[in-house]
Amino acid sequence: MTFEPEQLGQSSQELASKLRELRRQAGLSGVRLAARCHMSQSKVSRIENGKVRPSLLDVEQILRALDAPAELVEEFAALARLANTEWRNLRELRRKGLGTRQTELKALEASSAHIRCFLLSMVTGLLATPEYVRASLAHSPADTSKAVAGKLERQAVLYDTTKRFTFLLTEQAARWPVVAPLALAEQLDRLSALTYLPNIRLGVIPLGTPTPRTPMNTFTIYDSSLATIETSAGLLVLRDARDIRAYLEEFSGYDECALFGDDARAKLAKWSASCRS
Secondary structure: OOOOHHHOOOOHHHHHHHHHHHHHHOOOOHHHHHHHHOOOHHHHHHHHOOOOOOOHHHHHHHHHHOOOOHHHHHHHHHHHHHHOEEEEEHHHHHHHOHHHHHHHHHHHHHOOOEEEEEEOOOOOHHHOOHHHHHHHOOOOOOOOHHHHHHHHHHHHHHHOOOOEEEEEEEHHHHHOOOOOHHHHHHHHHHHHHHOOOOOEEEEEEOOOOOOOOOOOOEEEEEOOOEEEEEOOOEEEEEOOHHHHHHHHHHHHHHHOOOEOHHHHHHHHHHHHHHHHO
């Protein structure tokens, strides 16, 4: 099933109203529907009022409880899929302000216990030196001062030992010349230093390492509830549990191919020395 990018993330209210109307047509109260679905009545109410974004599983449970016909099941599944997938194009992100995006990310990181990040072509802001951060935003036509400050401020979350981080970087991501050679050497040294933090697993995947599949994009998984996929045109946000499981499986495959600990630090030191030479 495919959708136009503009449709994504825009069907939550429509889905909520249609579920509410379907329940009324079936002659069921919210309490009786909740009992049939093994949900709380308050959750059913929040779903029907658009205050909670239902998962595909929630929608399927409700439709089964209402004995919905097959054609409605297909229609509602499509709406739920749209509601759980969001597209943010680069123009929209710039219009809102790159600093605003950093505030959103900070809140998302604060609410997550385990963040997994696969880096295909660049070092993420959480791991970047100030010079690397500034250089990574240099192409933007907008004022980037708030975004730079926001990226650096977000790095404090790395030292919160109640949280876990797993970063996987391809050699291309680690070595891509976003900054001049000496500055890149400093960036590589920072990556190496971060491997000593007890709540961080940082692995590198050298060129030539066989991987179970060919990576296409940088992506981040927040716990098991949300995944974001970065493209050159914008950001895809996934909330469907099946999509998130697929990305967790992909991440696990790359994790098994990465070098960690002393092996990772040895590679990073070699690449840093190459920059300094």
